[in-house]
Amino acid sequence: MLKECSLNSVCDKMEITFKVFRFNAETDYLPYYQDFTLEVSEDEVVLDILNRIKWDFDGSFSYRRSCRHGICGSCAIKVNSKAVLACKERVIDLYKIFGSNMTIEPQSKSRVVKDMIIDKKDFWSKYDSVKPYLVSEIDENPATEHLVSPEQYEELHEADTCIQCGCCYYSCPAVEVNENYTGPAALAKAYRFNFDPRDDAKHERLDIVNKLGSGIWDCVKCFECAEACPKGVDPIHKITALHTQTFKEGKAKSNVATRHAVFFKTSINQHGLLDEGLLVAYSEGLGVVKHIPEAISMLKKGKIVMPWNMPKSKNLAEVKKLVKISSTAKF
Amino acid sequence: MSKIKYAIYTGCTPRESTPELLMSTLAVCKKLDIEVVLLDEATCCGASHLQDFDEFLSLVLNARNICYAERLGLDLITLCNTCQLNTAFTKERLDNDSELKAKVNEKLAEVGLEYKGTSKVKHFVYALKDDVGYDVIKEKVEKPLSQFNVASFYGCHNIRPSKLQNISNKTENPYKPTSLDDLVVALGGKAVEYQRKNSCCGFHVDLQAPETAHKLTGNILLDAIDNNADCVITPCPLCHLNMDVKQSHVSKTMGRDVSIPVLHMQQLLGLALGIDPKELGIDKNVTKVTMV
Ligand code: SF4
Ligand code: SF4
Numbered sequence: 245m246l247k248e249c250s251l252n253s254v255c256d257k258m259e260i261t262f263k264v265f266r267f268n269a270e271t272d273y274l275p276y277y278q279d280f281t282l283e284v285s286e287d288e289v290v291l292d293i294l295n296r297i298k299w300d301f302d303g304s305f306s307y308r309r310s311c312r313h314g315i316c317g318s319c320a321i322k323v324n325s326k327a328v329l330a331c332k333e334r335v336i337d338l339y340k341i342f343g344s345n346m347t348i349e350p351q352s353k354s355r356v357v358k359d360m361i362i363d364k365k366d367f368w369s370k371y372d373s374v375k376p377y378l379v380s381e382i383d384e385n386p387a388t389e390h391l392v393s394p395e396q397y398e399e400l401h402e403a404d405t406c407i408q409c410g411c412c413y414y415s416c417p418a419v420e421v422n423e424n425y426t427g428p429a430a431l432a433k434a435y436r437f438n439f440d441p442r443d444d445a446k447h448e449r450l451d452i453v454n455k456l457g458s459g460i461w462d463c464v465k466c467f468e469c470a471e472a473c474p475k476g477v478d479p480i481h482k483i484t485a486l487h488t489q490t491f492k493e494g495k496a497k498s499n500v501a502t503r504h505a506v507f508f509k510t511s512i513n514q515h516g517l518l519d520e521g522l523l524v525a526y527s528e529g530l531g532v533v534k535h536i537p538e539a540i541s542m543l544k545k546g547k548i549v550m551p552w553n554m555p556k557s558k559n560l561a562e563v564k565k566l567v568k569i570s571s572t573a574k575f
Numbered sequence: 576m577s578k579i580k581y582a583i584y585t586g587c588t589p590r591e592s593t594p595e596l597l598m599s600t601l602a603v604c605k606k607l608d609i610e611v612v613l614l615d616e617a618t619c620c621g622a623s624h625l626q627d628f629d630e631f632l633s634l635v636l637n638a639r640n641i642c643y644a645e646r647l648g649l650d651l652i653t654l655c656n657t658c659q660l661n662t663a664f665t666k667e668r669l670d671n672d673s674e675l676k677a678k679v680n681e682k683l684a685e686v687g688l689e690y691k692g693t694s695k696v697k698h699f700v701y702a703l704k705d706d707v708g709y710d711v712i713k714e715k716v717e718k719p720l721s722q723f724n725v726a727s728f729y730g731c732h733n734i735r736p737s738k739l740q741n742i743s744n745k746t747e748n749p750y751k752p753t754s755l756d757d758l759v760v761a762l763g764g765k766a767v768e769y770q771r772k773n774s775c776c777g778f779h780v781d782l783q784a785p786e787t788a789h790k791l792t793g794n795i796l797l798d799a800i801d802n803n804a805d806c807v808i809t810p811c812p813l814c815h816l817n818m819d820v821k822q823s824h825v826s827k828t829m830g831r832d833v834s835i836p837v838l839h840m841q842q843l844l845g846l847a848l849g850i851d852p853k854e855l856g857i858d859k860n861v862t863k864v865t866m867v
């Protein structure tokens with residue numbers, strides 16, 4: 245007899261209701277959902293379910309897949325809003341999170357061509373914008389190999405394993421509300437070449453990725469990309485490294501975002517804590533006036549500390565000394 | 576059971592723009608018989624922004640903060656998601672990289688400190704859930720929230736990246752977090768199901784990309800409102816600033832009224848425990864809390 249799954253036990257089968265997104269941009273006015281209740285075994289992945297729906301119920305059901313080995317990146321979809329590679333994600337692992345109701349949707353509902361298939365052109369054009377290739381003067385007849393040491397390779401921190409699946413990009417809330425934002429995959433790619441010792445276009449790439457409105461300063465630091473990536477690329481880690489590289493290489497321009505980052509050091513050195521009021525004033529410069537209505541409502545509620553009352557950390561001399569001897573960056 | 580005692584790392588916000596968070600935390604601890612020591616020596620965690628400028632300095636400063644909890648032999652409890660992220664991240668890096676730890680300790684030695692790695696770092700929510708226990712809290716409820724639909728908002732830096740956060744929050748899944756909803760139920764309230772409970776409020780780009788921040792905050796508040804929430808609760812003062820203080824801006828951006836009371840989860844807990852709203856700083860919330 246087959247053993248039924250419960251949330252914590254080893255089992256042979258589970259009964260799961262899949263609510264599947266359907267839409268054909270050519271013929272449908274609105275999308276709709278179709279329910280399929282299937283018995284699923286422990287070793288099935290999400291792609292098996294897509295196949296069963298297509299083969300057993302509706303041959304018109306459309307989705308992308310190619311390698312079936314988690315390497316081509318084409319089968320990325322969402323299950324209950326969680327980005328997954330359909331060929332890699334086991335249904336039982338999703339069952340352990342969500343229970344027996346699963347909504348299967350494309351990566352982005354606003355970009356659908358048919359069912360699970362989306363138009364990824366924004367993803368690719370942003371990808372193209374960061375010079376996603378090695379730029380290097382190559383000697384046509386080199387006398388020796390151009391070696392990259394294991395230590396240098398490790399500096400890439402898996403950034404070279406990206407399969408362009410878009411799981412990160414279509415989970416990124418900054419992309420969702422700001423169509424100009426370059427997004428996690430392309431920025432991780434910029435990192436991949438900017439931390440490659442053979443590459444010569446570091447500064448050009450930093451100029452591209454540190455523009456306000458589209459680049460690294462528009463990441464909201466939500467870690468959705470780190471969570472979504474099936475390859476361990478951890479794009480937000482790479483974005484942080486691009487921030488520090490921007491300062492290190494002298495490429496940071498004085499603007500609201502860079503002043504914001506640097507002010508933390510100034511304030512910690514002065515008070516130990518962050519002077520929130522001065523942070524806004526210093527970062528914004530003249531732009532500070534737009535915060536006045538908010539400041540008034542906060543003041544009324546006792547939410548603004550006056551400069552003469554600014555709290556300070558105890559043992560502040562210690563903090564000042566540590567700031568002095570541990571600083572590694574300049575602006 | 577011996578009395579629970581914590582070293583509380585307030586971070587900056589509870590000492591400045593969200594004094595009600597510190598007030599309500601202390602009031603709740605008193606009521607639940609939790610002994611607290613405030614880490615007055617601690618500095619700002621860098622809020623993920625110092626980290627964009629000078630990573631090593633941020634590690635040294637955060638390690639110093641943890642040192643003071645270690646000296647007391649207590650776990651370090653955070654009140655802010657972003658403090659949690661940066662403190663836990665520092666701990667994880669130092670505990671797993673002896674070379675880095677030695678470099679940081681070389682600096683700390685100059686001021687007579689040493690990071691050892693003996694204190695746990697966890698957010699107040701998980702201290703309540705795992706150390707105190709919701710069953711114990713449930714028994715102490717004096718004013719059950721039975722008439723209220725509460726939308727729990729989790730924010731980012733307490734649940735993601737899960738690999739890091741699971742060290743202290745154990746089983747919270749970033750795609751289906753439950754700790755706050757379970758608390759609401761323990762307090763007798765109704766936990767509102769809505770999609771954006773685990774999404775981002777955009778706080779970290781408030782200055783450089785206000786439009787992004789307003790839209791993200793707006794999407795969350797509207798989702799809560801459309802699912803009949805009477806109020807929103809959050810474990811993070813930064814999320815609270817965006818969701819409470821900025822409602823008029825956000826309404827303008829969204830073209831819809833987003834008014835809804837937003838409470839720190841400590842405030843809601845305090846109300847259910849029968850603590851005087853004044854002691855919880857309810858009058859300091861910018862959006863009027865109509866439920867008290
Ligand atoms: S951390 Fe930044 S890049 Fe990653 S998903 Fe969030 S906003 Fe997008
Ligand atoms: S970084 Fe990860 S999630 Fe993003 S496209 Fe590459 S492999 Fe996919």
Ligand code: FES
Nearest residue numbers: 310312317319331
């Ligand atoms: S089919 Fe290639 S990654 Fe899934």
